[in-house]
Amino acid sequence: MAKPRVPSAAKRTETAAGEPLLEGFLRAGLKINHMRMLIALEANGQVSTAAHLLNISQPAASRMISEIEDLLQVPICERLSRGIALTAYGKALARRARTVLLELREAEREIGELRTGRGGRVSLGTVTAPSINLAVPAIKRIRELFPKIEINIEVATSADLAGALLASRYDFYIGRIPDDLNPRLFDSRQIGVERACLVVRRGHPLMRHARVPIEDLTTFDWVFQPTGSLLRRTLEGIFVSRGIPLPDRILNTSSSFLTLVMVAQTDAIAPIATDVASFVNSADGLAGAIDVLPTDFNIDLQPYSLITARNRALSPAAQMLHDFILEQTEA
Structure with a gap:
């Protein structure tokens, strides 16, 4: 095995100041077998055992270690009285390599399942309006092509959706990035504007009435989303901007179903969301017993x-x- 080398300060600076680290390694020639070698060395602490696991000779394994060190410009292992141990550099790359190889295995498995029609799995979160006009049509299309794909979808507020995405409970979501989260944690593409109405x-x-003035609305009971939700804040802002007292007879609920039941029976x-109201009232939808109230103001929410x-x-x-969801926005 080649003696580990420590790169010069100039060389280290050049590497650190260059392109993103992983992209730089890949361009320099870091290979899948290099990653497997690092994992085998970390697990066994023996070059001979790592060589056996990769089905190569021990001299070939030593050359591979030298190749990795040449690419990284840092020592990845050090000799011990019996075997070797990874340096901090080697451990860091081995940890990342394990993740990369796991993702590749999962991709291979999922692509195989898609190819044979056995499926795959998707978890999607969305705010209310695009769940109807974007998510459902895209899901119908994917079910026609790959009926065994398991799809999980949850409708919630953007604050809940963003937290769940960061916790890896969703693959992606349709909504907004909450103001209290760092936008650099996300990649975002604006795809629509949500509008709401009163029912x-x-x-x-x-x-x-042909058009109901806002001051006539405060004497009735209201069903609102919880305090702080975007739709509620938007509507409260309309009342405040016109100098109208806020409604004080309020039922708070995050359930769209309970909201519609309360409206239909009281x-x-x-x-x-306007899209929800349109679907509930349409012949192709639920043909529900509600009407959209004609008002002298619009309720436009932030883009999603x-x-x-x-x-x-x-x-x-x-x-x-x-x-498929993107294609729905462009149709």
């Missing part, structure tokens, strides 16, 4: 985006659903 039951007394008013975690690759199945 009431069929035959509601306010439906007698005189309550509720703000919901297709959001992934930065530097986290999507699985083949997740990438497919991601791309």
Whole structure:
């Protein structure tokens, strides 16, 4: 085995100041077998054992170690009285190499499942409106092509969705990046603007008006999303900007289903996404017993985006659903 070398300060500076580290290693010639060698050395502490695991000779294994050190310009291992031990540099790369190889194995498995029609798995989070006009059509398409792909979808607020994405519970989500999170943690592509409306039951007394002024709304019960939600803050801002007192007879719920039930069975008013209201009322949808209240103001929310975690690759199945959703926005 070649004697470990410590690179000169000038060489280290050149490497650190250059292109991103992994990209630089790959361009320099770091190979899959180099990664396997590092993992084998870390696990066994013997060049001979690592060579056996990779089905190569011990001299070939020693040459491979020298190649890795030439590429990285740092020593990756040191001799002990019995065997070798990885340096801090070697351990760092071995840890990353294990992740890379695991991801490649998972990609190979998933691509094989997609090829044979056995499936794959996708977890998607979304705010309400795009769940209907973007996610559902994309899911229908992917189910037609690959019916055995397992798809998990959850509708929630952007704050909940962003936290779940960072915790790796979602592959990606449709929504917004919360103000209290570092936007550098995400890759984001704006794909639409969410609009909302007010809904009431069929035959509601306010439906007698061609256009209902905002000051007439405060005397009725309201069903709101929890305090701090984007839709609620937007509507409260409209009341405040017009100098109208906020409603004080309020039921708070994050459940869209309970919201629609309360509206359909009482005189309550509720703000919901316009796409949801349109679907509930359509013949192809639920043909529900609600009406959109004609108002003298619009409820426009912040644009929503297709959001992934930065530097986290999507699985083949997740990438497919991601791309289908993008195609829906461009149709």
